[in-house]
Amino acid sequence: MTQVALVTGAAQGLGLAIASRLFAAGYAVALTDLSLAAAQAAADRLDPSGERCLALRLDVSSKADFEAALQAVLARFGALHVAVNSAAMTLTTPVMQISPEEFDRVLSLNTRSIFVGCQVFGAHMAAAGYGRIVNMASLAGQNGGTATGAHYAASKGAIVTLTKVFAKELAASGVTVNAIAPGPIESPAVRAAVPAERMEGLLANIPVKRLGDADFLGDLVVQLARPEAYFTTGATWDVNGGLYMR
Numbered sequence: 001m002t003q004v005a006l007v008t009g010a011a012q013g014l015g016l017a018i019a020s021r022l023f024a025a026g027y028a029v030a031l032t033d034l035s036l037a038a039a040q041a042a043a044d045r046l047d048p049s050g051e052r053c054l055a056l057r058l059d060v061s062s063k064a065d066f067e068a069a070l071q072a073v074l075a076r077f078g079a080l081h082v083a084v085n086s087a088a089m090t091l092t093t094p095v096m097q098i099s100p101e102e103f104d105r106v107l108s109l110n111t112r113s114i115f116v117g118c119q120v121f122g123a124h125m126a127a128a129g130y131g132r133i134v135n136m137a138s139l140a141g142q143n144g145g146t147a148t149g150a151h152y153a154a155s156k157g158a159i160v161t162l163t164k165v166f167a168k169e170l171a172a173s174g175v176t177v178n179a180i181a182p183g184p185i186e187s188p189a190v191r192a193a194v195p196a197e198r199m200e201g202l203l204a205n206i207p208v209k210r211l212g213d214a215d216f217l218g219d220l221v222v223q224l225a226r227p228e229a230y231f232t233t234g235a236t237w238d239v240n241g242g243l244y245m246r
């Protein structure tokens, strides 16, 4: 049976790279994003035949959208084995200038969405007796962030904790839950956040002196999604060029 994966925030950036590597590994993939048109364009590029890709609108701030997306995937592909919670917003407001409203907005989008995604997909996978969930955290959640805002860093730190909680809850049901904590990855978001004149300074600060590779993150997801990966759960996988060594 074809393995089936769903990725949130899959229209661009790391979510798209992850969806692409899952597709290359043979998965049927639901590419979901806030904009159906953007998700559809990405799905069309990946799989012009439309046989193994499905584009869906999934606003991760809506539990109803998660539930509807799950049902759409089951209707189309008959199963859901892998869910990747990648969508997030990255804000860089200095900590003393963040309003309570902006703080709530970032926590709600970045963290509550992971909580809801793990609940909705986790419940289905637990009932099916098998599943793999991967949550996108960040180096910022481990070291407090530098270029990114305090709300972003806090939202990503909470994802590491939520990943452990859901991993414990779902372990006996055959469902693993892991997180990936990237440092700066070659991506549109980093290029937008770091002007060319500041890139040299960023690279000088990274021990390996390079940005990370989004396709590698996709390949890491493919590995964590394998049935043989049953013994890693509740873990946070660091991919940060040595920026955070524990």
Ligand SMILES: NC(=O)c1ccc[n+]([C@@H]2O[C@H](COP(=O)([O-])OP(=O)(O)OC[C@H]3O[C@@H](n4cnc5c(N)ncnc54)[C@H](O)[C@@H]3O)[C@@H](O)[C@H]2O)c1
Residues within 6 Å of the ligand: 008, 009, 010, 011, 012, 013, 014, 015, 032, 033, 034, 035, 058, 059, 060, 061, 086, 087, 088, 089, 090, 109, 136, 137, 138, 139, 181, 182, 183, 184, 185, 186, 187, 188, 189, 190
């Ligand atoms: N790029 C990096 O270097 C880096 C580093 C560490 C962690 N991350 C994490 O990786 C993930 C992807 O980052 P990226 O750099 O590709 O970001 P990005 O901004 O390029 O892509 C984010 C995607 O999420 C979508 N999205 C935004 N709000 C949404 C919503 N409410 N519902 C559904 N989709 C929504 C966007 O439309 C977009 O397609 C994020 O969780 C980010 O925090 C990225």
Ligand SMILES: CC(C)C1=CC=C(C(=O)O)[C@@H](O)[C@H]1O
Residues within 6 Å of the ligand: 090, 138, 139, 140, 147, 148, 182, 183, 184, 189, 190, 193, 194, 202
């Ligand atoms: C601002 C840029 C260098 C950057 C750093 C760290 C990230 C993270 O999530 O840890 C990125 O999202 C990214 O934009």
